Amino acid sequence: MVKRTLGKLVGASRADKEIELDELLNIMNTTEETPYEDADALVLRIVFNGDEDAVKEVIDQVTKGNILVLNIKDAADRNQIRLKGAIGKVKVYIQDIDGDMVRLTQDLVLVTPSKVKIVKATK
Numbered sequence: 001m002v003k004r005t006l007g008k009l010v011g012a013s014r015a016d017k018e019i020e021l022d023e024l025l026n027i028m029n030t031t032e033e034t035p036y037e038d039a040d041a042l043v044l045r046i047v048f049n050g051d052e053d054a055v056k057e058v059i060d061q062v063t064k065g066n067i068l069v070l071n072i073k074d075a076a077d078r079n080q081i082r083l084k085g086a087i088g089k090v091k092v093y094i095q096d097i098d099g100d101m102v103r104l105t106q107d108l109v110l111v112t113p114s115k116v117k118i119v120k121a122t123k
Contacts, residue, residue, distance in 0.1 A: 041067060041113070042067070043066070044066055046058065046068055046070050047074065048071060048086070049074060050075035050085075050086040050087075052086075054075075054086065055090055063097075065113045065114075068110070069108055069111075070110075072087075072107060072108070076107070090111065094112075098114050098115060100116065
């Protein structure tokens with residue numbers, strides 16, 4: 001399936017690529033996995049609602065060395081001021097530990113732990 005999907009992505013039109021990406025993201029949302037115990041780090045997708053518990057969870061996971069993809073859609077729809085404050089708290093912590101964060105899309109934010117940098121622009 002991966003080979004077929006990659007083949008389609010390489011030779012597909014933009015519309016086909018978007019459909020494949022949507023399918024992949026849907027699979028990611030519905031597939032439950034047991035984390036690999038010997039992994040040095042995990043990539044976790046978290047629904048970030050902007051409350052103090054969500055900020056704490058992000059800080060805890062990044063402190064463990066995990067990379068996070070935060071889904072901020074619901075929080076942005078409900079209360080953008082609260083979301084900005086919560087993201088601000090996360091950002092301060094991430095800067096203090098020499099991590100990084102970037103908004104990938106309107107709904108997704110990538111957060112990395114210490115010494116993992118995101119290349120934000122290429123030439």
